[in-house]
Amino acid sequence: MKNLKMKMARVEKDLSQDELAKIVGVSRQTIGLIELGKYNPSLSLCLSICKALSKTLDQLFWQE
Numbered sequence: 001m002k003n004l005k006m007k008m009a010r011v012e013k014d015l016s017q018d019e020l021a022k023i024v025g026v027s028r029q030t031i032g033l034i035e036l037g038k039y040n041p042s043l044s045l046c047l048s049i050c051k052a053l054s055k056t057l058d059q060l061f062w063q064e
Contacts, residue, residue: 002037006060009053010035024048 010020010031017031024031024045033039034049041049046061053060 001063003035003060005055006049006053007035009055009060013053015052020049020052023052 010017015023016028017035018028021028021031025048026045030039030041034041046057050057050060
């Protein structure tokens with residue numbers, strides 16, 4: 001399942017995949033794969049992404 005919430009939050013912050021990747025310490029490809037739903041990030045990576053995007057875990061990663 002694609003993570004459109006994460007992509008929208010990243011776009012709202014005016015960050016590219018590469019910029020977000022540098023902030024959280026992963027590759028741009030990893031961010032792309034998370035957004036495509038093809039990579040399941042660790043809890044610590046999820047928390048880093050949430051902090052970088054000023055969102056909660058529920059806001060970005062909770063599946064309806």
